[in-house]
Amino acid sequence: MLKRKDLLGIQDLGREEILEILDTAESFHEVSTRNIKKVPTLRGKTVINLFFEASTRTRTSFEIAGKRLSADVVNISSSTSSVSKGETLIDTAKTLDAMAADCVVIRHFASGAPHTLAKLTKACIINAGDGAHEHPTQALLDAYTIRQRKGRLNDLKIAIIGDVAHSRVARSNTHLLTKFGSHVWLCAAPTLMPPGIEKVVCENGEFVHISHSLDEVVEGADVVMMLRVQFERMNESFFPSVREYFRYYGLTTARAARAVPDVIIMHPGPMNRGVEIATEVADGPYSVILDQVSAGVAVRMAILYLLLGG
Amino acid sequence: MKADEVNTTLERLADEILKTNSGRPLVLIGIQRRGVPMARRIAIRMAEKTQREPQIGTLDINLYRDDLTRVASHPVVQKTEVPPDIDDRDVVLVDDVLYTGRTIRAALDALCDFGRMRTIQLAVLIDRGHRELPIEPNFVGKKITTQDNEVVEVKLREIDAEDAIYVMEKI
Numbered sequence: 001m002l003k004r005k006d007l008l009g010i011q012d013l014g015r016e017e018i019l020e021i022l023d024t025a026e027s028f029h030e031v032s033t034r035n036i037k038k039v040p041t042l043r044g045k046t047v048i049n050l051f052f053e054a055s056t057r058t059r060t061s062f063e064i065a066g067k068r069l070s071a072d073v074v075n076i077s078s079s080t081s082s083v084s085k086g087e088t089l090i091d092t093a094k095t096l097d098a099m100a101a102d103c104v105v106i107r108h109f110a111s112g113a114p115h116t117l118a119k120l121t122k123a124c125i126i127n128a129g130d131g132a133h134e135h136p137t138q139a140l141l142d143a144y145t146i147r148q149r150k151g152r153l154n155d156l157k158i159a160i161i162g163d164v165a166h167s168r169v170a171r172s173n174t175h176l177l178t179k180f181g182s183h184v185w186l187c188a189a190p191t192l193m194p195p196g197i198e199k200v201v202c203e204n205g206e207f208v209h210i211s212h213s214l215d216e217v218v219e220g221a222d223v224v225m226m227l228r229v230q231f232e233r234m235n236e237s238f239f240p241s242v243r244e245y246f247r248y249y250g251l252t253t254a255r256a257a258r259a260v261p262d263v264i265i266m267h268p269g270p271m272n273r274g275v276e277i278a279t280e281v282a283d284g285p286y287s288v289i290l291d292q293v294s295a296g297v298a299v300r301m302a303i304l305y306l307l308l309g310g
Numbered sequence: 311m312k313a314d315e316v317n318t319t320l321e322r323l324a325d326e327i328l329k330t331n332s333g334r335p336l337v338l339i340g341i342q343r344r345g346v347p348m349a350r351r352i353a354i355r356m357a358e359k360t361q362r363e364p365q366i367g368t369l370d371i372n373l374y375r376d377d378l379t380r381v382a383s384h385p386v387v388q389k390t391e392v393p394p395d396i397d398d399r400d401v402v403l404v405d406d407v408l409y410t411g412r413t414i415r416a417a418l419d420a421l422c423d424f425g426r427m428r429t430i431q432l433a434v435l436i437d438r439g440h441r442e443l444p445i446e447p448n449f450v451g452k453k454i455t456t457q458d459n460e461v462v463e464v465k466l467r468e469i470d471a472e473d474a475i476y477v478m479e480k481i
Contacts, residue, residue: 039420
């Protein structure tokens with residue numbers, strides 16, 4: 001059982017807690033393979049998806065996870081809620097709490113927004129992405145996929161390539177994988193690599209490496225994780241052109257061949273085909289991108305169960 | 311109960327199940343955790359006697375418990391593997407100890423989510439009484455009289471490195 005009310009980030013999770021979530025997710029995976037994909041476990045619990053940013057897979061995945069556990073799932077998006085009338089985040093959260101929600105899944109553009117809410121609500125808060133800070137459930141489903149394919153989470157060379165500057169996925173994954181003793185190589189154009197990022201993971205700093213060369217980080221990598229170029233967060237130009245970005249930081253079949261023979265290629269989605277990843281790689285034999293999506297449902301079911309079940 | 315007694319009791323259960331179901335193909339479903347090795351042993355005995363191995367499955371009932379919000383610590387959810395095409399089959403649920411009947415209630419709910427079986431029967435190693443629900447086993451290894459403040463623990467060598475049954479007072 002998770003001895004915590006909320007799931008806010010990977011940074012403050014222990015290794016045992018992470019393994020408990022992954023083990024539980026393995027059992028929950030079976031529910032999604034049944035004809036009747038539903039168990040009564042969380043009957044009578046209310047889960048609210050509060051999304052201040054666009055999302056397909058995370059929101060749908062949480063909704064499906066909740067519904068397969070028989071929880072009542074309510075979706076709120078900022079454009080159709082009172083937020084558009086100027087209600088503050090805190091007032092929105094207190095309102096949901098007053099309606100006796102058991103869990104609020106929040107995505108917000110401001111780093112730390114879920115942490116603020118967690119102190120004010122009785123409901124469990126699950127961080128579904130806050131600014132460029134953390135996206136813990138994504139890192140957990142990535143770890144689930146890696147463990148399934150590689151059989152372990154330690155002693156791996158993990159290349160994380162792309163828009164590191166704007167990526168909460170990169171941060172949460174770096175926290176998680178270095179906790180287990182894998183080496184994480186972060187790779188980005190200098191404009192997309194925040195200075196001092198290696199200090200983000202101060203406890204396991206020796207496992208974090210920085211590079212600006214895609215070929216160097218892919219060489220011998222067990223896992224290659226591509227990050228989306230987040231154009232919507234760019235109000236200035238970070239690189240001259242998409243064509244030039246793809247030439248330097250796009251993953252092609254030829255460049256992926258430098259990795260280990262049984263490399264897995266991951267992407268948290270949504271993909272910009274032809275920007276950070278070539279179509280033949282995204283749909284190729286080493287791609288586990290759709291496995292990540294299936295894992296997402298099982299992992300989120302496990303998290304909802306572990307936070308709300310007891 | 312000692313080791314060889316556990317074994318002969320399981321063999322007798324296997325024989326009784328076979329006799330009652332007169333040659334129909336069976337599906338044995340072990341309830342996590344000790345029902346699982348029990349079902350496997352019963353299946354081996356059946357295969358020896360009939361040269362035909364029954365199908366085996368496992369069931370974790372934690373997702374169907376009626377006391378999830380009341381148990382102090384989270385039960386660990388184990389694997390559920392029910393064979394496909396279970397519709398219209400004869401299913402035997404296998405568990406170690408039958409007590410309040412609540413586990414079996416949860417197991418029946420769980421099974422019904424997998425389809426509509428022809429029959430669902432129940433085989434237990436120990437029936438210790440104190441039912442809280444109208445549930446009765448079809449096959450019983452041994453019936454024992456117990457007090458409410460006692461705990462009956464079944465040990466099986468696949469999990470506990472020994473075959474034995476202990477009746478202890480709750481501390």
